[in-house]
Amino acid sequence: MTRSAPSSDKEDLAAAEGARAVRGPGRRLHGAIAHKLGMAILSGQYQPGDTLSGEVAFAEELDVSRSAYREAIQVLTAKGLVESRPKAGTRVLPRTRWNLLDPEVLAWAFAGEPDIQFVRDLFELRAIVEPAAARLAAQRRDKEDLKVMKDALAAMRRHTLATDAGRAADRDFHNAILKATGNDALIVLTASIGAAVNWTTQYKQRARALPRNPIPDHVRVFDAIAAGDPQGAADAMGVLVQLALEDTASAMAG
Amino acid sequence: MTRSAPSSDKEDLAAAEGARAVRGPGRRLHGAIAHKLGMAILSGQYQPGDTLSGEVAFAEELDVSRSAYREAIQVLTAKGLVESRPKAGTRVLPRTRWNLLDPEVLAWAFAGEPDIQFVRDLFELRAIVEPAAARLAAQRRDKEDLKVMKDALAAMRRHTLATDAGRAADRDFHNAILKATGNDALIVLTASIGAAVNWTTQYKQRARALPRNPIPDHVRVFDAIAAGDPQGAADAMGVLVQLALEDTASAMAG
């Protein structure tokens, strides 16, 4: 992000244009404001305990109506990022109150320079949850699930992970595993985390060759699930998560 | 138009009073609306695909201004429950888009008669995550963490789980374990799920004696963490989750 431009008096204007510029089709104004403020909070630009300027002042600074600004604040409030009270103003809540697993919050966290420690935390969580999901999938998958996984695997082989189609197939594969668990809570959790993490690795690896061919590892996971081998599926998926971790780690280090 | 005209004959009024009645101190009007609509969606009163009445109509039906209604809708949108588009209206999104791990969404889900399958899913997730958390805690805890756990354990012994103080100590104990993991993602995840689940069991067990004394199991977890025994901590915590599951299951069945 090119935030380091210290032009003094035009900054308000830049911020305002920035807010309105992001406003594409399907993206409302209040959504753009929420996006902007959310990223500002997640990036540490506003820190826990800080109190934002008053509604009228901030809305005017952003060059939007008070209604739009307020609706944006409601979004942030719903995600546990801020809290508004009469006379006290709107303040950023402590990090423990943030809904860090909310897909949008994750997107904001990964929009700028994601906090290394947080990425490690997420991978640790993945390393806990995804093997367990594979274990459940091995116990509960039906023929339809296996077919979807098999097709996704074939598509991955065909396109490789360097293409959009290949990455889409990768997502399909993992989603099929999740669906096979039949656990909704597991599905939403893993889906949002995986999406957020892959989101960064994906476009950071543009100039980077993958550490090694990930297809065989995916095949191992599939075989174990197809064979109804829970422990094998969990182990194989553990390897896969570890692989993704190394990939991301090297991408962020370099 | 004066707001205090309680003309009687409409059922709309009843709904409106219902919405306004929940409005306690610290609870804004739009928050109450969001609460009401959120529970209605989670309870299946509005099903995925349904489109809500238009802003003007619905706001008038609830006897609130469009601003308050819209802000409530923004909250629901932020949690992935609904989606609004011009000309198309506001429709309830498919369940897979809901942020089921959002604390408020969980609260709404457990406000009425919680879906049995969903409760099972959550416990399955707990059974995956919490033992892993205990394992990490056994590896990373410091003296301060152990002290907090010890104190909480003593308080649990003193008050028993039948009292508010005792349950607070129970929460403190589990929170101390989470804190000891040092993983923020793990913390928010487990904290919200645990809170929601305990929320039901807590006030359903008013007339029910606990299946068995849970203190010794807690002690086992603590001892393993204090001893730096990851596998032992994970196993002991697994027992604890299983115990909670049985408790909840019998509470919901009876």
Added chain:
DNA sequence: TTTCCGATAATTACTCCGACATATTACAGG
């Protein structure tokens, strides 16, 4: 005639504005 495409119209959410009500904090006086 059928099918497809583009212009048009209607509906709905979206945005803005200005005013008032309410809650919470801070201060002054007892």
Added chain:
DNA sequence: CCTGTAATATGTCGGAGTAATTATCGGAAA
């Protein structure tokens, strides 16, 4: 130290106008 009062920022309201999306209708091409 406590209590009542005033200041202030959020909360709520109603209405007007804008923008975007969908549905409809008409015409042209197959």
